[in-house]
Amino acid sequence: MLGTANATAEPLELALYARDAGVAEGHAVAVCWPATGAQLAAAVRVARAHGRPFVVRGSGTGLAGGATPLGDPVVIVTTRLDRILEVDARSRVAWVEPGVLNLDLSRAVRHLGLHYAPDPSSQQACTIGGNVGTNAGGPHCLAYGVTSAHVLAVEVVLPDGEVALLGGLAPDEPGYDLRGCFVGSEGTMGAATRIAVRLTPDPPEVATMLCAFASVEDAAATVSETIASGVLPAALEMMDAPITRAVEDFVGAGYPRDAQAVLLVEVDGLPAGVAEQAAQVEAIARAHGATAVRTAADEAERALLWKGRKSAFGAIARIAPDYYLHDAVVPRTRLVEVLGEIARIAAAHRLLVMNVFHAGDGNLHPLIVFDGREPGTWQRVRAAGTAILEACLDAGGVLTGEHGVGVEKRDLMPRLFGPDDLDAQARLRDAFDPDGAANPMKVLPRGSRCGELQRVPEGTWI
Amino acid sequence: MDLTPLQEAVASARTVVAVGARTQWRIGEPVAPDAAVVRAPAGVVRHEPADMTVTVGAGTPFGDLDRVLAAAGQECPLDPADPRATVGGVLAAGLSGLRRLRLGPLRDLVLEVRVVLGDGRVVKGGGPTVKNVTGYDLPRLYVGSLGTLGVLAQVTLRCRPRPTVSRWCRAPEPPPAGTRPSAVLWDGERVQVCFEGVRADVDAQCRGLPEIDGPVLPAGAHRGRISVPPGAVRPLAASLAALRGLRWCAQLGVGTVHVATDDVPALVAAREAAHAHGGWLLCEQGAPGLPAFGRPLPNAALMRRVKDAFDPDGKFAPGRLPLAGAPAAGARA
Numbered sequence A: 001m002l003g004t005a006n007a008t009a010e011p012l013e014l015a016l017y018a019r020d021a022g023v024a025e026g027h028a029v030a031v032c033w034p035a036t037g038a039q040l041a042a043a044v045r046v047a048r049a050h051g052r053p054f055v056v057r058g059s060g061t062g063l064a065g066g067a068t069p070l071g072d073p074v075v076i077v078t079t080r081l082d083r084i085l086e087v088d089a090r091s092r093v094a095w096v097e098p099g100v101l102n103l104d105l106s107r108a109v110r111h112l113g114l115h116y117a118p119d120p121s122s123q124q125a126c127t128i129g130g131n132v133g134t135n136a137g138g139p140h141c142l143a144y145g146v147t148s149a150h151v152l153a154v155e156v157v158l159p160d161g162e163v164a165l166l167g168g169l170a171p172d173e174p175g176y177d178l179r180g181c182f183v184g185s186e187g188t189m190g191a192a193t194r195i196a197v198r199l200t201p202d203p204p205e206v207a208t209m210l211c212a213f214a215s216v217e218d219a220a221a222t223v224s225e226t227i228a229s230g231v232l233p234a235a236l237e238m239m240d241a242p243i244t245r246a247v248e249d250f251v252g253a254g255y256p257r258d259a260q261a262v263l264l265v266e267v268d269g270l271p272a273g274v275a276e277q278a279a280q281v282e283a284i285a286r287a288h289g290a291t292a293v294r295t296a297a298d299e300a301e302r303a304l305l306w307k308g309r310k311s312a313f314g315a316i317a318r319i320a321p322d323y324y325l326h327d328a329v330v331p332r333t334r335l336v337e338v339l340g341e342i343a344r345i346a347a348a349h350r351l352l353v354m355n356v357f358h359a360g361d362g363n364l365h366p367l368i369v370f371d372g373r374e375p376g377t378w379q380r381v382r383a384a385g386t387a388i389l390e391a392c393l394d395a396g397g398v399l400t401g402e403h404g405v406g407v408e409k410r411d412l413m414p415r416l417f418g419p420d421d422l423d424a425q426a427r428l429r430d431a432f433d434p435d436g437a438a439n440p441m442k443v444l445p446r447g448s449r450c451g452e453l454q455r456v457p458e459g460t461w462i
Numbered sequence B: 001m002d003l004t005p006l007q008e009a010v011a012s013a014r015t016v017v018a019v020g021a022r023t024q025w026r027i028g029e030p031v032a033p034d035a036a037v038v039r040a041p042a043g044v045v046r047h048e049p050a051d052m053t054v055t056v057g058a059g060t061p062f063g064d065l066d067r068v069l070a071a072a073g074q075e076c077p078l079d080p081a082d083p084r085a086t087v088g089g090v091l092a093a094g095l096s097g098l099r100r101l102r103l104g105p106l107r108d109l110v111l112e113v114r115v116v117l118g119d120g121r122v123v124k125g126g127g128p129t130v131k132n133v134t135g136y137d138l139p140r141l142y143v144g145s146l147g148t149l150g151v152l153a154q155v156t157l158r159c160r161p162r163p164t165v166s167r168w169c170r171a172p173e174p175p176p177a178g179t180r181p182s183a184v185l186w187d188g189e190r191v192q193v194c195f196e197g198v199r200a201d202v203d204a205q206c207r208g209l210p211e212i213d214g215p216v217l218p219a220g221a222h223r224g225r226i227s228v229p230p231g232a233v234r235p236l237a238a239s240l241a242a243l244r245g246l247r248w249c250a251q252l253g254v255g256t257v258h259v260a261t262d263d264v265p266a267l268v269a270a271r272e273a274a275h276a277h278g279g280w281l282l283c284e285q286g287a288p289g290l291p292a293f294g295r296p297l298p299n300a301a302l303m304r305r306v307k308d309a310f311d312p313d314g315k316f317a318p319g320r321l322p323l324a325g326a327p328a329a330g331a332r333a
């Protein structure tokens, strides 16, 4: 149906699709690259006809093992479905195929004074389909909302091979918000083949500020107070000293090397509001002992400040052989104490942890850097990771803010949800996928609903 | 918040309908008259001003919530037309307010839900933080579900800073690019526009425009709400303008068109126009006997499976949503 050029069962090629950017490893029986929505639907039907589950995959930059093939599935890769189908500048809507890269969409509409607001740090590499799968976030989601707030409609191939359009361009479609259910379902409710996204007008005025601090506590307290004071920044990102220095060495973004923490704060909107909010942020930062507050003088300086933030992971890759990136959310009032706790946990496990994260919405990304070749290190990394997540939950937080549950956090779900809660989620999933054919063994732990036995794959740390 | 009385009331009844303030009771098909009436508890459980979140009983009147938030310089833009509407009722009806253009739809405001299911169990979905992708998105599923998937008992909502100035003006035409209106209403002749923010920005955007007390929406015995893709509003407007006795007002950039009339046939004609432009007309008031939705719901078979998954005995709001297939009494234990 797809032709041999578009599908393979060669072991060497299959191995390339055994995992995503996370640590869990699985095994696919076949991989295919459909070039049209109809081919994608056909691939689902072929897999089902052969009694195989299927896993839809974008760029494989997911960090929770969402695209890791478990249960010997067929992997369906969307990277050839990469067309921007339609841009309606007047209605500010674009229809795209799922394999369109996030940043390519914003680039394609830039000349219209529009952009696609969700901007994950991986936006040069990840697909809009993958973003829909994980309900991806990014720095600018603080004011503008995560992926779900920007997806108006999704055409999906349901796990039985039927095609359905969920949501629509008209507001308040009657009936259940199936679109809302699908976004963030990590490939367990079917595969998106076409997506209608909202485009956002570029703000008339932007102020981007870099605030330096002599301690992580001062920076965190500035974040909490900024939110509490009623300022709603477009973005509010934090980096601690090790990250700041690594980034500075890597791209020379003009970050202060001697700071213990920096905040990258952006406010946007109309001129007077921007001026007022920028002044407020500066006053709060200074009241918390900011050692420097610098506002980007022009677009070039602004771009450089953001380049630093978005290169953080590339910078780490240069200095440590391995890293483990976590993702959890805590209430914004608890940042100071949770960051302190994370530092204590890292010290207790003799590990280096760095922090670069979406501070404005409390979305922590503790990054453990290590050398996995040293015996026993992986055990310590796992133990520290679990302790960090527990600390976040104890502070009233949740397991994941944007990377998803996948297989990584699947078995931690009972820490946040009771049996009845998990049962309800399992029922919702079953309504979409009664046979469990779409991305099996993900998101919900075994036994959420009289479940089948699920093996935890090698390499997961849970 | 003690949910046990609600749990017991739900568990012991054969069929159940959750009632708020009945301000949007006409939304959806009529519920079977013998369904037992239940009410969610009222009251603000927890407001975390520094985290911009609030947890309330779903029976809390919007006006009460708004007063609590206003005291802290915040708001939660549920924006029901009638402030007596309960939080749970607004969410279950799922109809966003006039400021959707700038503040987004209702469904983006809900962080966590606690719902009572048919056997009296309480199920939690979502989480208390402002960002969260842990598990499936039950909060969004419940927004607009019209009480057919269980009773919303308690919800956690996202708040935002209350604008220092909020002003409605009349204008000859929609505001130009570069402005940031919260709402633009157009009735074919006049524009009513809402600007919010700091005073200097609002003043600059309102320059030369006469201020008005607040928006005026079409009135009449029979009211409806049309939803079309935003780009279809102008062609639709041309059709509506030709209908005798129909008054209408569109939310530009959103695609919602409020219509009102004193004779039902005009509403029926407006519905036909909505269908011709790729949309819907939902009955909001009056129009006795007129079907609530006017067209089969999209993906009705999938919606039916969702309904059966959460309400296997067909206990909640029987009749409200016209879904394919028979009510699945006892379909799943």
Ligand SMILES: Cc1cc2nc3c(=O)[nH]c(=O)nc-3n(C[C@H](O)[C@H](O)[C@H](O)COP(=O)(O)OP(=O)(O)OC[C@H]3O[C@@H](n4cnc5c(N)ncnc54)[C@H](O)[C@@H]3O)c2cc1C
Binding pocket: A020, A021, A055, A056, A057, A058, A059, A060, A061, A062, A063, A065, A066, A067, A078, A098, A119, A120, A121, A122, A125, A126, A127, A128, A129, A130, A131, A132, A133, A134, A135, A136, A137, A138, A139, A185, A186, A187, A188, A190, A191, A192, A193, A313, A402, A403, A439
């Ligand atoms: C350096 C780095 C930085 C990152 N920064 C961020 C960040 O700031 N914010 C953030 O949210 N994430 C971030 N991520 C994680 C990752 O980029 C996102 O999760 C992204 O959304 C994944 O997109 P992808 O195309 O790679 O999808 P994949 O990894 O291929 O798949 C992700 C999930 O989506 C499902 N999926 C893929 N395509 C479809 C489809 N068409 N229909 C239905 N389901 C589908 C898959 O089954 C899987 O469960 C980062 C990752 C890296 C490596």
